[in-house]
Amino acid sequence: MSERERKISRNIYGAVQEQDIWRIITNQELKDLYRNFDLVRDIRRERLEVVEHVLRMEKERGVRTILEGKPEGRRNVGREILQWLDEEDLRQLKVKRWRQKASNREEWTVVMKEAEVLIGS
Known part of the structure; x- marks a missing residue:
């Protein structure tokens, strides 16, 4: 730890x-x-589960709008603002068409099982 x-x-x-x-x-x-507890792994797993949940919502819902939104304008100079959805986790898992898979529970279950193996290592 x-x-x-x-x-x-x-x-x-x-x-x-x-x-x-x-x-x-x-x-x-x-x-x-927490002998086998890995906080980072658990946060990544939970984040992926929330993404799946939000992407199954209707497009008009505020949460989904925020997740998929692309803010316009300029930001002040300073540290880069981190996005809630870090697609790096999905790149590491080599998941293609993840938005489409997240909308299908069965496909996403397979992705999450594979994620347990890869993220856990």
Whole structure:
């Protein structure tokens, strides 16, 4: 588990109370809790599941409009704004026609099973 993952896990699970005294969870306790837990893999998997769900919505729904939207205009100078949908995950999985597959539950189930193997490694 990387330092970043430990920080996120500590934020999620908070402190531990022992005999009316609060303390943070130790690294070893985090390792014991999540021996096979991979936060990045789980976030990628959940993101792909949400994409599938949103793409099956009607085109007029606000969530889908935002996902597929292409904002116009200029941004201020600074760090690049990350997009919620990072197609890099789909490129790594070598999924072609992913929008079409996401609209079909059976096809997307196959994609997600393949993703478990590839993302998990």
